[in-house]
Amino acid sequence: MNENNLELHELDELKAAYNQMDERLEGQEIVSDENLREAMYNKFANLRQSAKEGLVYFNLIFVPVILWRDWSNQTITLFGTIVMTVYWVASLLFRMFILRKTKKEDYGTYDLKTLTEKEARYQKYLKWGNILFVLFWAAYFGQMLLVKGTTAFFVFLVLFLTLLMPVLIRYLIIKYKYNGEAIDPATGQPRKLTSTYFQVLGLVFLGIISCAILTMFVLGLIHAEGLYDVLNVMNVLPVFVASVAFLLSVLHVKKKITVSSKVIITLIAIAIVMSLAIIGIGYFMNIGIRTGTNFLFSVACFSIMAHYLYKARK
């Protein structure tokens, strides 16, 4: 006897509605022969758009700005300059290569199998591009912190290795739980792992960072001598506020909480105004704030990411 026969009468109306829907869809074509081809074509259009955005925003705006900032702060070594130059040229060529290739392809004439293979190949290029991207930036920030001293470099190394831990956990889960199959055969997409390990690790990581920032802040204020030191320590506050806005946006976009846009905008505005005010006070009182522009830069980065993430929620 089918288990469904035992269902309660209260739910019969739901079944009736479901059958009603089935009947209504009976006469509908829904998917045309061209739908599939166009769906694949749109995937490529999106790929091309991403490559174009990356080329313009990242390579032509962000990299020159960060290079100028580090050059003016004298925090870039010869090694760092070489790393960044090689990265910049390689990244420009890579994105131009992707753009040129996608422009030349005549997707309208390929069969769907070829289209899928080509898309998979581009995704592979992008994946390797992303790995190189992380390695280049790790090398760059590593050299920058090495200039500041071995302690800063050591902290960076620990943070970088901590960030790599989710990758390691993912690798181990796929290897032992899914027998090395990184692609889900049901969806054809990379597996999305919702392991609690990631959440626990993320919370521990955020907890350590929050404690470290607060300790540094309190110790800094205790040992501050004069307005100059106080302003330098106060510089941390806007970064902290901007990072709170960023974290709230992350939770918002993950649908863990719902945050009003006013809250995010207010936090961002407070962070930027505070950062500018500290720099302004230092300037008018003729005491140069050592790290003011660096902190303003961090505030701007957190704010942009927070705003972007917040708007990304559907």
Next chain:
Amino acid sequence: MKELEQEFTKLVREYRKTIYTVCYFFSNNPQDVDDLFQEVLVNLWKSFPKFRGDSSPKTWIWRVSLNTCCNVERGKKRKVPTVPLVIDKGVMSDSDEGGKQIKMLYDRINRLELFDRAIILLWLESMRYDEIAAIVGLTPAAVTSRLFRIKEQLKSMSNN
């Protein structure tokens, strides 16, 4: 058009209602249905060469559709432009009694968790518990207890 492509098109045409139904109940608005449908089509096509008939085509179509809709809902904002579906947009209109029933069903299912939505849709499709279990990756016993809880939830919505 190659043989593989012809087979695929035939299969999608046969199960178009199933795909549309899943997308409809996982969407937040009418535009979402087209987006999700496109996403499911692409994923079906990508995994079609690996589909060797270990399960029935019906089970496979349901699994890919549900997995895609759950993942897309959980995942990032989609930037890919959408190919409009060939469907009368008034087909789900709630201007008559049948339409109102469908709207009521949508409103209730839409208030469930994503995983529960998947299970209840399979139950509405009159699938056996072992078939539901195979698709969602639970044991039949777990499906039974979960369905009981979902139905209680739906009943309480009905009472309210």
